Amino acid sequence: MSAMSPRADVAVSLIQVAKSYGDVEVLQPFDLQVAEGEFVVLLGPSGCGKSTILKMIAGLEEVSHGEIHVAGELVNYVRPRDRDVAMVFQNYALYPHMSVRDNIAFPLTMSRRPRLKRDVIEARTVTAADIVDLTPYLDRKPAQLSGGQRQRVALARAIIRQPAVFLMDEPLSNLDALLRADMRTSLLEVHARIKKATLYVTHDQIEAMTMADRVVVLNAGRIQQIGRPRDLHTAPANTFVAQFIGSPRMPLHDLEVRDDGILQLADVTLTGDADVPLAPGASVTVGLRPSALRATSSASACFVGEAKRRDYLGSDSYLEVDLGEGLSVMVRAEADAEVRPGDTVRVDADPGAIHVFDEAGARICGASVCRRER
Amino acid sequence: MILFVGVAIALVPFLYVVSTSFKESTSLFSYPPDWIPSPIFWGNFESLFADHPFVQWTLNTLFVSGAVTALKLWFDSMAGYALAKMEFAGRRGVALLLLLSVAIPISALIIPMFFVVRYLGLLNTYWALILPPLANPLGIFMARSFIVGIPDDLEASARLDGASEFTIYRKIVLPLIRPGLVVLGMFTFMLQYTSFIWPLIAVQDSDRQVLAVGISGLQSAFLQDWGLLSAGMLAAAIPITVVFLLVQRAFVFNDLSGALKE
Numbered sequence: 001m002s003a004m005s006p007r008a009d010v011a012v013s014l015i016q017v018a019k020s021y022g023d024v025e026v027l028q029p030f031d032l033q034v035a036e037g038e039f040v041v042l043l044g045p046s047g048c049g050k051s052t053i054l055k056m057i058a059g060l061e062e063v064s065h066g067e068i069h070v071a072g073e074l075v076n077y078v079r080p081r082d083r084d085v086a087m088v089f090q091n092y093a094l095y096p097h098m099s100v101r102d103n104i105a106f107p108l109t110m111s112r113r114p115r116l117k118r119d120v121i122e123a124r125t126v127t128a129a130d131i132v133d134l135t136p137y138l139d140r141k142p143a144q145l146s147g148g149q150r151q152r153v154a155l156a157r158a159i160i161r162q163p164a165v166f167l168m169d170e171p172l173s174n175l176d177a178l179l180r181a182d183m184r185t186s187l188l189e190v191h192a193r194i195k196k197a198t199l200y201v202t203h204d205q206i207e208a209m210t211m212a213d214r215v216v217v218l219n220a221g222r223i224q225q226i227g228r229p230r231d232l233h234t235a236p237a238n239t240f241v242a243q244f245i246g247s248p249r250m251p252l253h254d255l256e257v258r259d260d261g262i263l264q265l266a267d268v269t270l271t272g273d274a275d276v277p278l279a280p281g282a283s284v285t286v287g288l289r290p291s292a293l294r295a296t297s298s299a300s301a302c303f304v305g306e307a308k309r310r311d312y313l314g315s316d317s318y319l320e321v322d323l324g325e326g327l328s329v330m331v332r333a334e335a336d337a338e339v340r341p342g343d344t345v346r347v348d349a350d351p352g353a354i355h356v357f358d359e360a361g362a363r364i365c366g367a368s369v370c371r372r373e374r
Numbered sequence: 375m376i377l378f379v380g381v382a383i384a385l386v387p388f389l390y391v392v393s394t395s396f397k398e399s400t401s402l403f404s405y406p407p408d409w410i411p412s413p414i415f416w417g418n419f420e421s422l423f424a425d426h427p428f429v430q431w432t433l434n435t436l437f438v439s440g441a442v443t444a445l446k447l448w449f450d451s452m453a454g455y456a457l458a459k460m461e462f463a464g465r466r467g468v469a470l471l472l473l474l475s476v477a478i479p480i481s482a483l484i485i486p487m488f489f490v491v492r493y494l495g496l497l498n499t500y501w502a503l504i505l506p507p508l509a510n511p512l513g514i515f516m517a518r519s520f521i522v523g524i525p526d527d528l529e530a531s532a533r534l535d536g537a538s539e540f541t542i543y544r545k546i547v548l549p550l551i552r553p554g555l556v557v558l559g560m561f562t563f564m565l566q567y568t569s570f571i572w573p574l575i576a577v578q579d580s581d582r583q584v585l586a587v588g589i590s591g592l593q594s595a596f597l598q599d600w601g602l603l604s605a606g607m608l609a610a611a612i613p614i615t616v617v618f619l620l621v622q623r624a625f626v627f628n629d630l631s632g633a634l635k636e
Contacts, residue, residue, distance in 0.1 A: 060530050081536040093531040097549040110536035157535070 010072075011036045011165050011197030012057060017066035019052055019221075027052055027221045029066060034165070037195040039188075043208040043244075044218035050201045051090070054167045057199065058087050071164040081110070086158035087167040091174075092150045094142040094157075101138040104128055104156045128160040131190055148179045152186070159194065166198040172207065184211060205245055209233075217241050233289075234352045239361040242287045248311070248318055248330045250287045252357075257282045263356070263367065266323035268303055272356055274365035284364065285357040290330035292353030295319060295337060301346035302369040303329070307339050321345045395419070395604035402600055418605035422592075428606065430581055431588035432613055438503045438573075438584060439566035445504070446513050446562050447555055454517025455543050459529060469518075472511040480571070488575055502576040503584065507566060513558055520554035521547055556621060567614050585610045 012034040019027040027049040034040045042050040055061040057068055059080035068075050075083045086107070094103050102109075105125045108116050129135045132152040142150055151171055158166055171187075172180045188211060191198055202208055208215045209229040217224040217232065217240070224244075225237035236242035242250050255263050261277040263270040265286060272278045293303075305321040308328065317333045331347050333339060354367040389409070394402060395418055396411040422428050456462070457469055487506050496502045524547060532542045548555075570586040577583055580591075589606040592599065 055530075058530075058534055060533070080530075080534045085534070087531065087534050089527045089531055091525065091527055093525070093527040095528065095532075095546060106532070106537075107535035110532075110541065112536070157531075161535070 009036050010034065011038070011070070012199065013067075013069040014053075014057070015067045015069070017053075017056065017068060018064050019049070019056060019061065020064045025221060028223075030223045032216060032223075032226070034197045034199060036197055039191055039198045039200065039211060039213045041208040041212035041215045042199060042201045042218060043203070043205060043215050044224075045203055045244075048218040049221045050203075050216075050218050051169050054087065054169050054199060054201055057083075057165070058085055058167055059083050084164040085167055086161045086163040086165075087169065088151075088154045088158050088171045090170040092142070092154045094150060094153055096142050098141075099138065100129070100134060100140050100142070100145070100153050101125055103142065103153055104134075104138075104160055107157060107161045124160055128156040131159055131193065132156045132186070147175050148183055151175065151183060155187070155190065159190070164197065166196055168198065168200040170201050170203070173202070173204070180207075187211070205247070209245070217244060219244070235363065235366075236287075236355060237363055239285055239287065239357050242289075242355055242357070242363070246289060246291060248290045250289050250355075251329055252285050252287045253327055254283065254285050257284060266303070266305075266325050266327050268323075268369055270354060270356075270367040270369060272365045272367050278356070278364070283359045285359075285361065286367065287355045287357065288329045288349070289353050289355070290318060291332055292350040293329060293331045294348045294350065295321075295331050295333035295339070296346050296348045298346060298348060302349045303347040305329070305345055305347065307341055307343045307345045309341065310339055319345060321347060391604045391607055394600055395608045397601055399599055399601045415601070418599075418601040419609070421602055422605050422609060426588070426592065427580060427583075428588070428609065431583055431585045432610070434500075434582060435567060435584040435586075435610075436613060438500060439563050441500075441504050442507050442566045443559050443563045445508055446510075447559050449508060450513035450517040450558065451521075451548060451551065451555060452543065453514045454519075454521050455547055457514065457518045458521035459524075459526075459547075460539070472514055475511050476515070484571065484575065487572070491576060497576060498578050498582065500582065503573055506572065506576075507562075507569070513562065516554065516558050517551070520551040524550055560618070560621065563617065564614070 010033045012032075014030065014032045016029045016031060017027070018025070018029040032040075032053075042053060044050050052061055056063050057070070059075065059078065063076055070083055070085060095106065098106070105121050108121045108124060125138070126135065129138055132155050134149065134152050134156055137145060137149060142153065145153065154171070168187075172183050175183060184207060200207075200211065209232075212229055214226060215229055215232055216226045217237075219240050225232060225241045227235075227237075232241055232245045236245060239252055243252070253265065255265065257278045257280055258264060259280045261272075261280055263272070263278065263284065263286060270286070278284065303321070303323055305323040305328070307319050308322050309320040310333075311318045311320075312335065314335060316335045317337055317339075319331045319333050319337075319339055320328055321331050322328045329347070331345065333345075339345060349369055351368075352366060354369070356364045356367050358364050390407075393407075393409055393411060396414045396416075397408070398415045398417065401408070401411075457465060491497055491502050491506065496505070528546055528550075529542050532546050537545065568586055569584065570590070573584045574587045574590075577587070580588070583591075585606075589603065589610060592603050592606055
C-alpha cells in the first residue's frame, strides 16, 4: 500500500501514477486528487497523455507505476466494469443496432449483482433520458439522431449507472461551434444536477476555462500546472501554460536582467513583483498577456509602438504593435477602433499583464512597468 | 449487346438441361434439336424419385450443408473476434499459420484427411462430411476482416458497461457483422452443397450420400441416360434456389452509421 492514503471526500486519487510503453515513457509520475462533485478538466495538445489518464482510471489501459483509488478503493487490479466509473467516449461509441432506449439501458441489463427487474431498468432509463432531454427519441436508432442528440445518448448511458466518477474523453470535439456551446451548457447543468466527480479531457482551452472547477494542464506526458481557470490565466506556472492559455497566444521575449535588477523591454523598463529582486545578468523570458494590454489614448500609456496588423473579432479587435528593436505585442482594442497599419498606438498594461519566466521557462514573478525612457 | 451475349452464354446450357430433363433419351440427339419438348416427358423425374433415393440425398445434402454452415459461422466468427480484438501471446503466429494453411490445395489434404477420419472411426458417417470442412481457415480470415472494422471504443464502452468478452461478441460484434456473415454463410453453403470429391471418398452408403455424388452415380460406364441426369441436376438446383431466396432479406445492409461521430 502507498504511504499516501486518499482522503474520504476524494472521489479519485492518483498517486505517483506513470505510464510507459516499453522504453517510451508517455506519462511521467504525477499525483492528482479529484474531490466529490468536482469538475476537473485535463487540458493539453494532442498526444500529451490526457486520454491515457482517463483510460487508466477506467481500466482500459494498465498502469505502469503508482496507484489509482476510486471512491477510496485501490482499483489498479479491478476489472473496468467493477470500478464504479462511467465513460463518455470521444466518438459516441453507441451501439448502432440498438434503439436509444436499449443503448441507455445497456449498462443496467449487464448488471449481474443485483440483476435488475425490467420495470426498474425502464424507470431508470426514462429518468436518465429525461435528464438529457431525450425522452421523445427513445425508440429511434442512433443513425436517426443528430450529432448533439447522439452525444446526449452517450451521456445518458453514463448517467444511468450512477457511478462514483464520470470520465469524458473530448465528448464535444466533433460538434460544430454552436452546438458545442449548447452542449457545454447542457453538460454543466447535468453536472450541477448529479454532482458527481468528473474528469473531462479536452484540447479546447475555452471548454476548459468555462467548465472546470480545476484544470490540469499537460504537455508531453508531464503535468505543467493544476489550478483554477483564473490561476492559470493570472499566474501561469511556466511559458507553456502562459502560451497555451489565452487567445491570442502570449508573445514571449528573451531579455537579460540589467545590473540594477531592472528589465528593459524596448524603451520601457520593468520591475519584477517578486520579494527577491531579479538577479543581475540573468537570462529571463518576458510574456505580455494580450487580453491585459489595452490600446489607449492616454498620454501616460506604458508602451508606444506602431500598429502592424489588426484582427477584428466582433466584440473587440486585437492589434499587433511593433515596439521597436524587433519586439512586438498583441493588444486589445475597441472593436470599432480606427487603427490602420503604420498608425502610432499607445498601450496600457493592466495588473497581471506581464509575466517573467526563468531560463528553464518556470514563472518567477509578475512585473510592472517602471517608466518609459524615451 | 455484349450483355446479351454474356447472358446467352450463361443461360443456354441451363436451358438445354431444362429441356433435356423433359425429353425421352431417344429423342435427345435429333437434329435440329427441339428446344421445347413435345410432348413433355415426365419419365425422367418419375425414375429419379422412384428408382433412386433422391429425396434422401437432398435431405442429406441440406443437413450436411446446413450443419457445416451453422458451425462454421459460429467458429469462424469467434476465432475472427479473437484474432481481431483480443491480445494474446502468439496472435500474429496463429494468424500467419492460418494464412499459410489457406494456400494448401484441397487435393493435397484429401489423403491425410481420409486417414484421420478413418482413424477416428468416422468413415461413412455424417460426421465425416461435417467435421473436415470446419477446418477451412478462409472463413476465419473473412470474419476477422469484418470484425477489425468495428471501432475499439464500442467494445471498450461495452466492457465498462459490464459486458463480458462473450457478451461483447454476442450482443455487439455479431449483430454488426451480420451482413458479412450472411455472405460467408451463403458461400459456405454453396461450397458444401456442390461438394463432390470428399463425400465420394468419405461415404460409401448410398443412403448417406449427398446430391453431387448421387447424381454422378446415375450414369455408368455402359449407360448414359442424359435425360435422367438432367432431371437430377434440375431437381437438385431447386432447394438451393429456395435457400437463396429465403436469406436474400438478410442482405439488408446493417452498417455502423450512428455508432460514431461522422
